[in-house]
Amino acid sequence: MTGVLELGARALGLAAGCGDVQITVTRERSLLSRFARSVPTQATAVDDTSVSILVVRDGHTGSVETNDLSDDGLRAAASRAAAAALAAAQAAGGPGEHPGLPSPGEAGTPSSHEGFDAATADLDPAVGGAALATAFAITAEHDLEAFGIWTAGRVETAITTTTGLRVADDVTDAYLKVIARDARARSGWGAAAAVGIDGLDADSVTRQAVARVARVDPVALAPGAYDVVLEPDAVGSLLDMLGGLAFDGLAHAEGRSALTDRLESVVAAPCVTVTDAPLMVPGLPRAFDADGVTKGPLTLLDAGVARAVVHDRRSAARAGGDAVSTGHALAPGGSPYGARPTNLVLAGGSATGVDELIAGVERGLYVTRLWYLNVVHERSTTLTGTTRDGTFLIEDGRITKPVRDVRFTDSALGILERTQALTAATSLVCEADFYGRRAAHGCVVPALRASGLRVTGQTTG
């Protein structure tokens, strides 16, 4: 981490005279191997470092991010950021709402965590190659083809400020997914996410995907309300969407959040407790947010009762009262779109496994994963999306036949309100769709059973 801290210090020095400045250095090194039809298709290696310079002036911000790390490049970026903050201040004609950069005391001391793995940081492409070879061999044994990715990355982050903050974090992440598919387009899903490559068992992930490939053709299912058992990947997708819809402190402050007027009210079943646990393993630990504020555990839903929303420094200032940053800034200075939790954990329940959840369903659905979720209505947390890569009918407490993928349109909070049981075991699930700079995040969740999932359509063919 010395390198990114030194770069942060150098950039801060070059920004001298620009006012209140926060430097954020991010270095990504990553590998991603992609495969389809049991053949490697794309392999990507990235090595890039960027410096973000945030200037705060009279409560207004300007920012510039660059990967030109020369003195001239950084000096020019700092000048541009200062000019942006000045223009924002002049355009407003009065003080802005940004509360200023945190002092070391306000930011807190970053907690140590176990989010780094040295073997993963080596980024050896042969490790990925071996994982692919395993996936290809196992699927071939079952006359199936493998599709998916193996990826590993190391991201170093340093923040230095004119208020004296000087913090750094160094994290790794690894992810493998395998979709096994037969010639009739029937597919099954397996995935694993971890801090390190040792957490990816290609054999196990592939066998899980193979086991979920239906051996007979799927049947149609009429729209209606169905009891449902959701595997952790499906639960994680719902929880991730809920993170932005329900817990964004800016939306809450502006009266447009799902939890507006509902804090300290019952919004989910008593078996539902959701926390943001940024230091937990399994999980993808992070020491501080994009403002440099230390991260720590925060209870959001406690036995079904809404307890808190999350804030960055800017949204906390907007909310006023006793609101403070909870360490959830998504961008230096706070994202204009608000704050959100990035390490959500849904506590496990008492069910011994998915079979026990299934045993409690007279007629319903077993869903492996969800796809293309989008918000239909923010306040009610109504989402729509489809199932994918393994959807089955449950009859009389057991899985009886595959079902064509279905579309659902339902409230994410509503599903948690109708949750009846959860498995004791939880796992880390991660989407690993790395747009822009790699920023791995995931949810730690159990499988769950809920009543009355609203199925509104079905794919054909």
Add this chain to the structure above:
Amino acid sequence: MSAVLALLVDVCDAARVLGVHAEARHVETRDEALAVRNGEVSEVATDIAAGIGIRVRVGGGWGFAATREVSQAGVEAALTRAIAVARAQPVGVAGPFAELAHEPARGHWAGPCEVDPFALSLEERLAHLHAAEAALRTTTDDRLVVTTAHTRSRRTRTALATTDGAACTQERVETGAGIQAVAADGDETQVRSYPMSHDGDVLLAGWELVTSLDLVGNAPRVAQEAIELLSAPVCPEGVRDIVLHGEQLALQVHESIGHALELDRILLGEASYAGTSWVGADALRRSGTLTYGSEHLHVIADATLPAALGSFGWDDEGVAARRVPLIEEGVLLSALSNRQSAAEVGLAESGGCARADGFARQPIVRMTNVSLEPGSAGTLGDLLADTEDGLYLETNRSWSIDDRRLQFQFATEVAREIRGGELGRLYRNPSYAGVTPEFWGAMDAVCSASEWRPWSFTNCGKGEPGQVMAVSHGTAPARFRGVQVGVA
């Protein structure tokens, strides 16, 4: 030849000596986002990135390495890394790769830009946004909780060299702007946007586009409609004839035609993430045998469409921009391809659709400008007058489609009842759903060329690691018979 292009040519020469096919791209982007929100400047952010990405093909395997080190040592290290990554993959069957059918890409191409937004002062641009955002707040109704005016400009300079002789440069400037009002009351939140949702109206253009939008003039109506929607009745469930506004129709084209006709999806190359397609490869090998929609459905992929975001001189494999008919009179003719996928189905040449997001991503099949050609239904007024009973849906709010691009569900910000050929009352939370070939088969009228224009989306995600791409779709409003509405 610029120093950077010479560097790329040199590294391709080195790759050729090693017997390796290589493509080296230098991409320099400057992205600037400005926004005024609730009376305050909420965003003045610039993102500058430059670097080199090298893709190699070694014995049928592919490797790609990206670096910000724009130097001799940097490109040599990236080439070595790309080869090492390719060699670390399990040995596969070498797939075909289409030869260039024309001369290698040489020269320079630039998109249109009259008033360079980066040459204007921040103060001038922020003043424009302040005026627009203030015009949203001319109402004193406290149910209006968020008002936003935003603009975005992006300049991309690209240099490309390949071992098969390409050595070209390109420059594009994208500019756009929009306004949005959010109203909330009780359990209801409603939004209205102008000229469209997503990132507003964005084109290959300069600041002249922003000043042409009349954001200030439209702002009071936008704010008022957001408030009106709070108390409007919910769109009733049922089967109705619908008329889609051009923007919503553009997203419908994007999701249920554009993505479905990406040849890498059809060949299962995207099954791990974006998905596959309901269209099979056989439908392309036996062109003209698959009915995609009604006889009113004519779709063209056109990378030469002026000012559209999917336009360029050459794609990121060095294939010249072209105009490819995809569907004529409802019958499928072709697909969107790159050199690899084209060769796999036996096409003589690539469709010129290889595009990459920045220097750190490799080219994959992406849409150019996939447009629904205009019909003969006259103006929007003519089409509405010809519709006895139905709904007019405007401005996308939500979208979702399955991984084969078959079953979809969309929601718009607003619907208006059509009764006796005239627009009537407002409905809130409108939505509609359908299945791709049935839906396009139900299209019985498309407005004429006077209503046709490109609509742009800057947030199309695909690929692993993820890539965001900007694209435009030309559309005119169109009518669909017997569509399921009110599903959400």
